[in-house]
Amino acid sequence: MNQILQVEGLELALVGVEPQIRERKAAASVPKPKDTPLETPPDFARLVTDASLADILVFRWAEAQRCFRADAHLSAVVMMGSIIEGVLPHKAEHHMKAADQAKAAPREKTGAVKPIQDWSLSSLIDVAHEAGWLQGDVKRFSHALRESRNIVHPYVQRLSKDRPDGDTCRICWQVVRAAVADLLEVDKQAGGVAQP
Template identity: 30%
Template sequence: MKPLDPLTIERVARLIVDIDGPFERRGYQLTQLLQRAAWPKPEEYDGSPRIPWLTDVLTSSDDPTAVARLLCRICDPLEYDDGLASADLIRQELNTQLAAEHLAVTYVSGRPVLGELGADGHTAVFTVPDDLEARIRPLVSSEDFLQQLMERVTESQICEHHGAYGLAIIGIGSFTEALLLDILTYRDPTLQQGIAPAGGKPVAPERASFALLLDTARARGWIQMDAHDFMAIVREYRNFVHLRKQRERGVVPDRDTVGMCWGPVLAVLNDLETSR
């Protein structure tokens, strides 16, 4: 995501603070919100007027990824006692402010994801984010592995641009599976000795299935249940590496299929970022 215009940032700050509104946040709640959104070194509220304070915090950041996480977080059902009912009201208002930036937050199986507005000006389009490398760098175990992941992403993009949509979605699944395995064993080195399914015996990490990696990330609270569930389609479409699997499903992948796969991947990435 490119940096937001200063006026957009101010409008977002007003929405977040919501003075005298139903979703008003006190100073300490602003600090807590920044912490939940994994804001880099979140500042303690200093007692000054809240909207200018938050505007300054957002403006002073040189990390558009952090801003994107915050935009998603204020639309997250987890933030509100009644869940999606209130979160979606905030999302609709936020999208009004983001329209001039050609951005929109939408829900992918209940998880908020930021995307670019399509040609119709209403539908969010999901693709490889420009800042993907910077986003996953703090999550993975090494720079060498990061570059291998990005090479797989580049290969998927090449396939998509040349109409090889089936190979593109296989590449997206391969990227996500490898990312999950590295993050799991990096965050919890004991998993290098084996990853156990519920009620089962541990298997070597390199033999762990995509489904087991997702289950393990969910069990540790590193991804939310809805993001976990919606990844099933990405996991299944990755199996189109076996042509019979694609024929059994009767799927003919196209550009929309590729975008449909990037959506849940970005939802999982959001959860991994905020849970680190």
């Protein structure tokens, strides 16, 4: 009871056997930070051969969690999408033969495969699935994450009328974890590390 009253500058005290409310110094309760520790990032060095890219992905993994904890849901979703967007181009670049052979690989009018930097996240997801790097369910949910991430553009958000919330973030987080797990499993089967 006193925890409730202390915010108002009051307390309940017993004087003999009689309870009395008396004034005391008001104490605003400070909300406790969310206690759960940040989830340890996966070993991105197993997914990407570029050490600086691995560091960026580790940072974004933690940043996505910090955004979520701060209830910055849109920012968290954008960070989560950027993790997928960081891993998939590297995977395609280092497995060009498989990526080039995919029907989903974006092509020039001449029929030549476009440079990786010109691929959309949608194409990267489709190629990753076609090449066997992402399972079908992860592909579908990755597209949902991509669509959620696209509301980083105010015009797109206005049209979609979407506002990510805590539930959206929890779903997106599972998608990121599943995509990274799929990619790690493929690399594990190929010999344990990302192939340059």
